[in-house]
Amino acid sequence: MAWNAFKLCTGLRVVGSVMILVVLAVVSVSYYAIVVANYGPDLFKAGYHAPVAALVIVAFHLLLAMVLWCYFAVVFTDPGSVPSDWKPASANEEDMEAQNTLLSSLPANSAAVLTAPTTQMSTSLDSPRMRFCRKCCQFKPPRCHHCSVCGRCVLKMDHHCVWVVNCVGARNYKAFLLFLFYTFLETSLVSLSLLPHFIAFFTDADDEPALPGTLATTFLAFVLDLAFALSVLGFLIMHISLVAGNTTTIEAYEKKATARWRYDLGRRKNFEQVFGTKKLFWFLPMYAEEDVRRMPVFKGLEYPVRSDMEGQEF
Template structure:
């Protein structure tokens, strides 16, 4: 029975490697939804309303300004996730000390190019697939075929892993997607309701169909992204990842939980001017090792500073 369970787990990971074949194709559905939404909001409904005059024109101006601002931030965040490496293990990386004791089989440090190990601390994390040492909170991605720093999950929608170096960008993508889809849903709601009434709706059957489709797609995305964003913000508040939560490391003794404020800063940085854009200040990058994905302060570090 045990061998069967191990075989099933192995088969699952073999299936995951097939996701590589999707490649950049998954970007097309995302851009397709954006295109349908843009056509419906700007070209079909609120763009023409600019010339109606009165309250309709004012409403159209407000909606179009908000829509374009949110769309720009959404796309900026999205492509930042797509094109930013989530974090790779540097060549010849060696741990200063054993960070995650007991997660792997005992390995003697001398087996790795003479790495010195503390006699009282003999357990060192090593990836058996990459055949290299693993920094704290690093995991192997079966889809990418490599180890990723502070890996959260592999996301087919962004054609990339979500890890230490692009996790903030991923969260901002979810945030701006929620705001943009909510705006579109509310803006197109009167048009959607009009489909089921006797009110005469201007436009061709084609434009009406696109408006209906845009409303349904944005409503679905708004509801799904909202739940996903809430889940990830709870992970940020506990300074954990999806993988770590799955491994049941979110107990009160979780060593990296430093309180919600410091946990938040380890993802978004300390400079408030950069919290809502997919970038970090140079100062934060210099003085916060956690943003590089290799070193993470723990409760033990903070407890020792108090004495």
């Protein structure tokens, strides 16, 4: 009996739950270092300390609110799954009969059916114009992929993220990008705000020596937030390039470098495919009702293609 390594993927769900606690722990340490230990007391000092502290604390709370909003939007928003009754518009009676034959044969010999695509039935379902998932036993819409961690097909799947215990797909990709964006701003703000205290930690330049616990928290918050800022910046740059080309992480590895991407509509329209057309909603993890109603991309089942590639097989 063959050993299935993908069974280990289910363990990532447990890891993801721990990651949520890690995120909340970093937020707590940063909050204590900024608000309680350093800039909160400065609000009651004379001179320029009070207005600077007020500015830092207000900016910190605004960005923190956006980080948490976007983060939990990714965590609790279903990235999109294939409706049980969905089928391609081009599916004919032969294709549907092949699917029904496959489904009816599962209880008796599921392993053979799922691993032996050599019959005439399998050839029909594996044709370029038809995409069929042998694990979910259903047709797959364009840009849909199966996630071994979630155990289902995800619409416009980008990747499975252990940090959010969820897949990043059609319906929560915008929230994920905004989470990266606001996290970079927040961690950068914390790092810059704590930099003078971090320097004073090594130079003994602080006129009022802080308590050991405050020094330790400040040091830890600075190091963690700086590390997060640099790492998130790399992911943010990568995903900006993906949005500019209207592709996903999986598609970037799958498509040929020399082939023209059928979903590349130009940078402006590519951006709107993810963030919508209403500017007021670009920086919020939500969409205008008009965009959801008018643009099929937000349902995750249909996607506009380049005008010069319409009607071509893919």
